[in-house]
Amino acid sequence: MSQSIVINGKTYPIDVDEDMPLLWFLRDHLALTGTKYGCGSGLCGACTVHVNGQAVRSCVTPIKTLRNQKITTIEGLSNNGDHPLQKAWLENKVPQCGYCQAGQIMNAASLLAENPMPSDDEIETAMQGNICRCGTYQRIKKAISDAAITLKKEA
């Protein structure tokens, strides 16, 4: 019974204990270290990835729930780091230590996919689960609004 999982467009066999959260499969087995460990309990958002385009916390998502699902990590969000959010992040010089930012960007990408023009309140609500201990929140808000505008122009 060989199960598999699709990560950033590549298919990988699931050859580990299936109770293992996706986070550790990514980090320790595939060396995809862009997805970070921060709390292990769904409290900080550092480990956010997309499952079929939806933001999930990979630290609390056992790999057995993901058979044949499509996973996107920060490494696969865009081909050349040119997702409008990535560009807006650079434009606004968002990262300080940067450790939380993969999770922030992945969460924001999922927000914009569902709600292309979020209000400030909607951004705050959607991004509440992502902690930035360095305190880059003001720039995150601005970058998300900027990216929303870019996406609208492109559409």
Next chain:
Amino acid sequence: MNTNKISRRNFLKNTSIAAGGLFVSVVIPASPLVEKGIIEAKASDTSLNAFIHIADNGDTTIYCGRCEMGQGISTALPAAVADEMEADWQRVKVKQGDADEKYGPQGTGGSASIRIMYQPMREAGAKAKAMLIAAAAKVWKTSPENCIAQSHFVINQLNQQKLGYGELASIAANMPIPEQVTLKNKSEFNYIGKNLPRHDQSEVVVGKRIYGVDVKIPNLKYAAIIHCPVLGGKLKSLDKSEALKRKGVLAVVEIPRFDVPFGSIGGVAVVATNTWIAQQAAKQLKIAWDLGKNANYDTQEYKKQLVNNVEHAGVVTAERGNIKQAFNEAKHIVKATYTGGHLSHAPIEPNASVVWVQPHRCEVWASTQSPVDIQNVLGQYLKRDPKEIIVHVAMAGGAFGRKYKCDYVHEAAVISEKTGFPIQLIWSREEDMRTGYYHSINAQHIEASMDEQGNVTGWLHRAAFPSISTLFNPSLVRPTARNLDDINNHLFGIENFRCESGEAKAHTRIGWYRAVYAIFYGFAFGTFADELAHKANKDTFTFLNQIFDNNHNLQQQSDVQRAKKVLATVAESSAWFDRDKLPQGQGIGLAVHYSFQSFVAMAVHVEVKGDDIRVLNVDCAIDCGQVLNTDGATAQMEGAVVMGMSLALSTEITFREGAVVNSNFHNYPVLRINAMPNVNVHIVHSDFSPTGLGEPGVAPFAPALSNAVYAASKKRYRDLPFKPLAV
């Protein structure tokens, strides 16, 4: 402040030729911790240097010896070098230096990097430029005076000939090192004081920046650890059978407490084929601890003791004027007591490193603020020469003081030594929160006298907190006189003054946390000043200026003016002067604090509804002398507001029965985006030599908030955090 007495005599020590390139190194003054009196100076702390490398093709590498943890130092300092050497920043790559004394003091703390490295790094750049010019002049058989350097080229002004830095590098490496160089004027800066992007942000947004937690080497094994929950305890019994049964578990390793300042507190580690298995198996260990002499530590009780200690006479550590007379002649005497709890740094990247101990080689990859301390601790533990320990400094995913203390690297070394594997040890968030080094729990009591006109005539200040010095000297039972220096030297400079130290033994590991003692000194001074203003029936802005104007200490006059200027800046840029027009329930609070040789003022605008405090707007003004990177400076202030707000409102580490009760972000509620106020940062430009900004922004926030809430609601908060979570 006692921190500006270091030698500024920096000079080029040597050059050496690397494969086809030019290396430049310089001598740099002593470490910030020596300056702050936290560690004793050693002779070797002063013979140091930094590197520039230019390859034959012109690609230039500038090494940063200071550790990067998000504060932007690895952009700010190399950009200053590039500016002086007239390098084209597009051609410059920044590399993080490994542990090596050639880079100068690498212990990155005390907001000192820019303060101590700006001048030597610029000189290194200027000397490299002079040597490149000399090389070109030699080629052209002309005088160096005819040549100028510009954007990675040397140009012959007589005939407009050009030679690239790459072409000149190996010739330049053989040129004599200039004794003296003239540094650029402010008006000539290309990068210093500008808005240069960080060199590493484009890696961050694609998940490619490698942090300590991300390091992978062949045959790596993964470890998780459970620590003894109480300082001074030890293992009583261990049943590891269940853990060992788990598939993928390779070993269980006992780590005895290593009783040096940055050694392990003691614990048991599980080694496995991945971190998750290690973490799961660690939960299956059956461990009994002998908790030792701190087993009854209870912060709620302890804080009461501290309050009691500061509300009674302590040991006098400094005195001036005649405080007794001032109090006798006073129109008003005002008293207040302020407290604060332990704090955990909680960087989002937990403590992590990779260590491989082999019989004749020990190599470390770590998120760290102090690679040299790693060398020292591992050298002591392994009984090897510290210089033989190879330490690669990885980007830290936040640190805030925590990663100066690399007990976690020592632990990884123990595990690697005992198993023979290269080990990646990642602490769980729970272990990070429960067995860290904590910001001091604290109490302060102030009594002040005022005359008829609201002049402050006398000031008695008592402080009690377990001092960081207890890490190095556990027998200390109260703050040292030196720990209290920033009270004595406060810019209020009250003429009749006494400072007393109250008893406060340490029952856990105390360690510096972003802004350190300035957190609670800033809170007590800033809040008490507001309380005095109300008593004197004056507005706080006028009152603070009156205190500053009454400071007749000649040595503090320039500092007082700078403090007044940042204060005026936030008063003007906020709605302070229109505060009467604010809606009911809103208020603005002011505070200004001088720490780590920088000046920061804040005006915090709040809305209070019942018990609910909403921060709407923060104006923040800074004077840190010459700014190296305006965006970096702004980012540091935004971050300081967030950290200041977390510790003012909600974060506190609670101990019961010797151990920390908090475990993760649900019961250590750091600020989230929904509470983020609008922050406006105003840079007050000055020509003083530059000082750091990593920490100074934290101190003024909490007092400004307390003052704002009082203005809005007449409710006074004197205890940090204002809204502790019941845990």
